[in-house]
Amino acid sequence: MKKLGYDFYRRNDVVKIARELLGKLLITKWNGQLTSGRIVETEAYNGVADRASHAFNGRRTARTEVMFGDAGTGYVYFCYGIHHLFNVVTNAKDIPHAVLIRAIEPLEGIAVMLQRTGKSEPNLRFTSGPGNVAKAMGIHTVHSGISLLGDTVFLADDGFLLDKKEIIATPRIGVDYALEDALLPYRFIIKDHPFVSGKKK
DNA sequence: CGACCGATCGTCT
């Protein structure tokens, strides 16, 4: 298993990175509690040119500042007063690209995930959807700005291979306010994967 | 199934 490094995140094409993150692992180790899952759904947010991005038109605030930081940083955003959404910051410093992790297939530490989500048994939804991913992985807004190059939260490649035919691109979820950008095919899912959230194609 | 709705609060205007 190989941790994804700076060179992976530093690249310019956030849409390509979002596609490549399918099949990779998301791992957290808080206080020695290991949880991991395979990424099965992502969305690219293409910086200042993207109406769906918090950084659209160069909007730079205390909250969005993390996206303007260097590649390989976690951007965590609190949504609807309830949910935490975990993103991976890509591209160079001052270019606010990010990839939202929308769903994972749980692998290790399922008992811990159940505890965090208040469930008694795993089902096909409890790590499906960005709010559920962060909840199961124990990610909160206090982690916004954390480096993904360290050992507490990071992404990794375990050699899992996906055929191109297994990858589907669709419009992003919940960004109708983004006008024409709402139609861009920036959401990537693994075809027919049971842990994909919402629409399956 | 799909449509609708309430919860709940940080962030920006």
Added chain:
DNA sequence: GACGATCGGTCGA
């Protein structure tokens, strides 16, 4: 003061 990069439940067909 309005508004979400959501979720899970309910209701009706």
